[in-house]
Each structure stands twice: as C-alpha cells, then as structure tokens.
Amino acid sequence: MDIKNTDRQYVMNTYNRFDLLIERGEGCYCYDEKGNRYTDLTSGIGVNCLGYCDCGWADAVAKQARTLSHTSNLFYTEPCVKLAKTLCKRTGAKKVFFSNSGAEANEGAIKVARKYSFDKYGEGRNVVVTLRNSFHGRTITTLAATGQDVFHNYFFPFTEGFRYVESGNIDALRDALDGSVCAVMIEFIQGEGGVIAQDKDYIKAVRALCDEKDVLLIADEVQTGIGRTGTLLASENYGIKPDVTTLAKGLGGGLPIGAVAVYEKAENVMGFSSHGSTFGGNPIVCAGALEVLSRIDEEFLKEVVAKGDFARRKLEGAKGVESVSGLGLMIGIKPADGRKSADIVKKGIERGVLMLTAKDKIRLLPPLTITEKQLGDALDILLDILAE
Ligand SMILES: *Cc1c(COP(=O)(O)O)cnc(C)c1O
Numbered sequence: 001m002d003i004k005n006t007d008r009q010y011v012m013n014t015y016n017r018f019d020l021l022i023e024r025g026e027g028c029y030c031y032d033e034k035g036n037r038y039t040d041l042t043s044g045i046g047v048n049c050l051g052y053c054d055c056g057w058a059d060a061v062a063k064q065a066r067t068l069s070h071t072s073n074l075f076y077t078e079p080c081v082k083l084a085k086t087l088c089k090r091t092g093a094k095k096v097f098f099s100n101s102g103a104e105a106n107e108g109a110i111k112v113a114r115k116y117s118f119d120k121y122g123e124g125r126n127v128v129v130t131l132r133n134s135f136h137g138r139t140i141t142t143l144a145a146t147g148q149d150v151f152h153n154y155f156f157p158f159t160e161g162f163r164y165v166e167s168g169n170i171d172a173l174r175d176a177l178d179g180s181v182c183a184v185m186i187e188f189i190q191g192e193g194g195v196i197a198q199d200k201d202y203i204k205a206v207r208a209l210c211d212e213k214d215v216l217l218i219a220d221e222v223q224t225g226i227g228r229t230g231t232l233l234a235s236e237n238y239g240i241k242p243d244v245t246t247l248a249k250g251l252g253g254g255l256p257i258g259a260v261a262v263y264e265k266a267e268n269v270m271g272f273s274s275h276g277s278t279f280g281g282n283p284i285v286c287a288g289a290l291e292v293l294s295r296i297d298e299e300f301l302k303e304v305v306a307k308g309d310f311a312r313r314k315l316e317g318a319k320g321v322e323s324v325s326g327l328g329l330m331i332g333i334k335p336a337d338g339r340k341s342a343d344i345v346k347k348g349i350e351r352g353v354l355m356l357t358a359k360d361k362i363r364l365l366p367p368l369t370i371t372e373k374q375l376g377d378a379l380d381i382l383l384d385i386l387a388e
Helices: 003-010 055-067 078-091 102-121 140-145 170-176 200-213 234-238 283-295 298-315 341-350 372-387
Strands: 022-026 029-032 037-040 095-099 127-131 162-165 181-186 216-220 244-247 258-262 321-327 330-335 356-358 361-364
Touching (some): 037 372, 055 283, 078 095, 078 258, 095 102, 102 140, 102 181, 102 216, 102 244, 162 170, 170 200, 200 216, 200 234, 298 372, 330 341, 330 372, 341 356, 341 361
Parallel strands (some): 127 162, 127 181, 181 216, 216 244
Antiparallel strands (some): 022 029, 029 037, 095 258, 244 258, 321 330, 330 361, 356 361
16 A cells, blocks of 8 residues: 555645654664664654653553453543552642543643632633743644634634733733633643743742632643653742643653643542543553653653753754753754754654754654663764754
8 A cells, every 4th residue: 555645645634744654663763664764853742751662561551451441431440540649649739630632631721720710709710821832732722722823723713711921921921810810821841832941930920920819820741741851740840839730742651641630729620520531541541651650760850851961962052053942851952044943854854863843943852761872873963964
C-alpha cells in the first residue's frame, strides 16, 4: 500500500505531515520503512517521556491488557485508584479526574472553576481569564480559552466567558479580575506559543491575586508536567501551588490520558453526575501511567536537569543561535538572522534528527530517558545546520 497517498485520501487532511513514515521505535530512536534511523527530539510532542516502546512500560501495559482491559467508570478498578493516589501523593493534590486528552482535561478544569464559583457565589461569575499567546486545546471551549486570534475562526459561535490578558503584566490581570471572573488559567511555559517561560515573580503575584479575589488558579501543565522541566510538575519550579492542575501528554508514556488534579479549595466541587468519561481511567492506560510515575523519581529528575543544562551549554552562544529558552528538557531555540524554524526542522529530518517548531523557535522535547551522548550527537547535527 502507498501509505502516504492513502493517508491523504482517507484521513481528514488536518495535518501538514512531514514526508516521513515512521515504522518502529526504540528509546530515542525511530526508523522509517527503509530502515533509516532518526534521533527523535519530539517524543511524539512530549508524550513518549520514557522513549519509544520502553520495556517496563510495554510490559506493564501488556500485562494489564491481558488482565482487565476496560470496564467503564461504573465499577472500581485498581490501576485507576493506584494512579489517582500516586498522583495525589506526588503532587500534593487532593483528588483527580481522568480524561483522555489535554483539551478534555482543560475542559474539566474549567467546569471545576465555574462550579466552584456557582456553588459559592451563584450565577454570573463564570469568566476564565487566560493569557495572550497561550494554547489550551482544540475543542470549541479550549479554542476559546486559547489566547490567540488565529484560533478563533470558522467554528463560531465559540464558548462564551473567556477574557485574555497580556502575559507578565500583573496590572492588566488585576484590571481583568472584576466580579465576573471565576478562574485564571496559565501555562508556566507557553509551549505551542514559542517555549516562553513565565517570570517567577509574576507567577507569585498571580497566585496572590487569585487568593485575594477567591479566583481559582488553573495550571495547564499538559506540556510542562511529568518531569519535563526537571521537577515532576513545573509548579514546583515556580514555588507555588495552583488550585487545579491539568496533565496529559507525558503522563501516559504513549497512551491517551488526561488528568484534572484539584487541590484543597476545589476538592469537593465535583459530585455525582457532574462529570464523566467512558474511557477515562481505563486500566491499560492507567497501568502505563503508573509505570511512568514509578520511573520518574528524584534521581531521574536530577538527570533531566543535568541533561537540560548540558543542552543549554552547547546551544547558548553557538553560531546561528540567537537565544535559548525553556526549562529542563523543554527547549526553545531561536535561530539567528531570521532563519525560519520550519526550514531547519526540515533539514534535520534529512540529517536524521526529528525536531518540532513553536512559532519562530525550534522546539525540543526529547524523551526524558535520552542519554547525554545521544542528545549531544543530535545537537551537534542541529548546530551544524544552524551554522550553515
Ligand atoms: C498539547 C496541549 C494541549 C492539548 O492537548 P491535547 O491532548 O492535544 O488535547 C493543551 N494545553 C497545552 C499546554 C498543550 O501543550
């Protein structure tokens, strides 16, 4: 079968795919149909945090698939409960709801915030403030939450009740927090927006302002969570505790999962029949996520930090690099001389290195298990391309 053309014919053409067919993967490497090897610095957009087909992860998933594959949420199952407890113990959250994607997790968080406010203050306090240049997902509501005009097109009417403020500007946020606001939703590092890390003092001020106004602070950690920035959650790096944290990408290690974790304030907001998901908390997916969490311990996180520092030392000030951004193994590289990040990523594929773009940046989200040597070799190729 001509896979590429058949894809174009039968799969809805919502993606402008790279001209690369990936057939199999192992660790940080994947292979095309001709057997060519690529070092993957994308992790399937931050998903394969243990790399491709990690043995421990594959065993956990296969074992669960042979034991109990799916039951729905009408019954108790062990993997779901274990994962919820582990997540709470590791993050300080009180309760978790499992969904199947990042966008769904954010929808859940928005529901929590609106109900928290409704229960306490009644109707009319339902606006969620998000930051300009943010990205929160592709459903109608999370597109509305996304603070970029390019996403607010075609699909009208979008969900009401969103307001956008300039990121980093605490006065703008204070002005936006009138009596109609129930939540502020942020990414600690804007991923799709260009790997732009928020300032720590700004985040602390946002936390204080939300406390003062009894407005929930929702942290969208769909991309930054699960070890990516060198701490289990990026909120630890920023020294604050949100009221709601959303997770997805890295959590499943390669299977679809989303999670809404709530802290004290929102612990008891959602009751019977306030939310649901047929697949959410699926035993196989949860078994994979449990393996991911069991592997990301203190030692593992220290190595993520070390590998991130190593990459930054190599990249900063190198020929063709204007600036380096991000945290841990979430890395943004702005090419010098206005070179297009997409062109460089394309050249990377020809040279056997897979990378992402985020606006004008090259974005790297390598598997957290990549070795320094593997990362260094791939970065040498990138630096070669950048120096051309
Ligand atoms: C990827 C992403 C989402 C959307 O996640 P999906 O699983 O694609 O729905 C939401 N927020 C952030 C910050 C993301 O990076």
